[in-house]
Amino acid sequence: MGLRDEFGTIARYFAPLSAGAPGAFGLTNDAAVIPPDGEQGLVTTIDALVEGVHFLPDDPADLVARKLLRTNLSDLAAMGAKPESYLLTMALDKARDESWIASFAAGLAADQAQYAVVLLGGDTVSTPGPMTLSLAAFGRVPGQTVLERGTAKPGDSIYVSGTIGDGALGLLVRQSRLTGLAERDRAFLELRYRLPEPRTTLGPALLGLATACLDVSDGLVADLGHIAENSGLGVELRSDAIPLSEAAQTVLGDDPDLLPLLLTGGDDYELAFTLAPEDAGALEALARETGTAVTCIGRTVEAPGVVVLDRDARPLALAGSGWTHF
Missing domain, CATH: 3.90.650.10 (PurM-like C-terminal domain)
Known part of the structure; x- marks a missing residue:
């Protein structure tokens, strides 16, 4: 199976990462459903990593995946949100073969287990380069209370x-x-x-x-x-x-x-x-x-x-x- 088999790649490597989210529908739909959670507010963030800018071309695929996820989880933590799920978009160059994809997915699986998050969906496209990866993460806070950056007081x-x-x-x-x-x-x-x-x-x-x-x-x-x-x-x-x-x-x-x-x-x-x-x-x-x-x-x-x-x-x-x- 080559990377040109988009749906096969999704089914084999990324659908298993959505198993804990019924609203992801096994990544078979164009969108996902995030269920309401009582009185908890939903916090979201999005970040991108570009090859040659945010990571180096020879960085291991599993570590690239984990850095991509973790940088977004850090944004959620900064607002006091408990992480829950994420969306993933990959613009891959021709040099990325199936073994790279497998290692990338394994890295995500490792951190999903560590941080109790689940993949909801995303998109995979081809690019002449450089490879660009984008991830949107979602988390929960009690009510509408979050940590902000514009609320410090003199003398803190x-x-x-x-x-x-x-x-x-x-x-x-x-x-x-x-x-x-x-x-x-x-x-x-x-x-x-x-x-x-x-x-x-x-x-x-x-x-x-x-x-x-x-x-x-x-x-x-x-x-x-x-x-x-x-x-x-x-x-x-x-x-x-x-x-x-x-x-x-x-x-x-x-x-x-x-x-x-x-x-x-x-x-x-x-x-x-x-x-x-x-x-x-x-x-x-x-x-x-x-x-x-x-x-x-x-x-x-x-x-x-x-x-x-x-x-x-x-x-x-x-x-x-x-x-x-x-």
């Missing part, structure tokens, strides 16, 4: 989950631009770039606690700039408080000039959020409950803009704030 504490900068360093590893690392550090950073970890447990738990939230995809400084701009305030970050993995600390120890890259490089897919200082204890309990590390990295201020301070409280000069798509 700023927190981030996990560690920052691993994705940007992982891309350098993949591009052979960061050498001399121990194999353990190289493998760790490469995997962090290829396989982000969406905070799907922490995000919904922040409802009613965080004052604003988003996920860090384009760079910590740039993304916190969105919270600042949309909330009509400013952000003050402490560079020495930014949580770094052991691998990133090793890299930075060898080359301190890479600090701006860690702050602006993107591909972290961690949650950055604001919180009233008096709620710090509740957050610590929540972090233990969800098994997610969170770190206070700064505060919101009345003066607009984003300022990054060094360990001596002096502003750092950054050439840019993060990734831009155009």
Whole structure:
């Protein structure tokens, strides 16, 4: 069976991924039905990955699939939504054979099991290149309550989950631009770039606690700039408080000039959020409950803009704030 057999490919590799959704009809219809769920609101997001821009041509198909799904699950987590289902569109070039499709579908199946989501449908087309993949994800929140990015208050504490900068360093590893690392550090950073970890447990738990939230995809400084701009305030970050993995600390120890890259490089897919200082204890309990590390990295201020301070409280000069798509 070749890839030109569209319906056979769908039936063999993707229909099984819809088995948990009766409204998907085994992917035999042109659309799916998402049933109402009591008083829960429906949250949706859509994202795309382009070969050569968001992933490299030789990245394994299963990891490409999982990154595609996880980046969208991260968007849902940033709004406090529990993931439920997704739609998939693939524009495949002629180089993608059936073994690539099989590996891609296996990657989706692995993450469907991990994150309790199901495929509802989508579309598959041919392209002369580059390969382009798009995924729309759906999640639920109680009532109409969501986490937003424009609702931070002056004097809020700023927190981030996990560690920052691993994705940007992982891309350098993949591009052979960061050498001399121990194999353990190289493998760790490469995997962090290829396989982000969406905070799907922490995000919904922040409802009613965080004052604003988003996920860090384009760079910590740039993304916190969105919270600042949309909330009509400013952000003050402490560079020495930014949580770094052991691998990133090793890299930075060898080359301190890479600090701006860690702050602006993107591909972290961690949650950055604001919180009233008096709620710090509740957050610590929540972090233990969800098994997610969170770190206070700064505060919101009345003066607009984003300022990054060094360990001596002096502003750092950054050439840019993060990734831009155009």
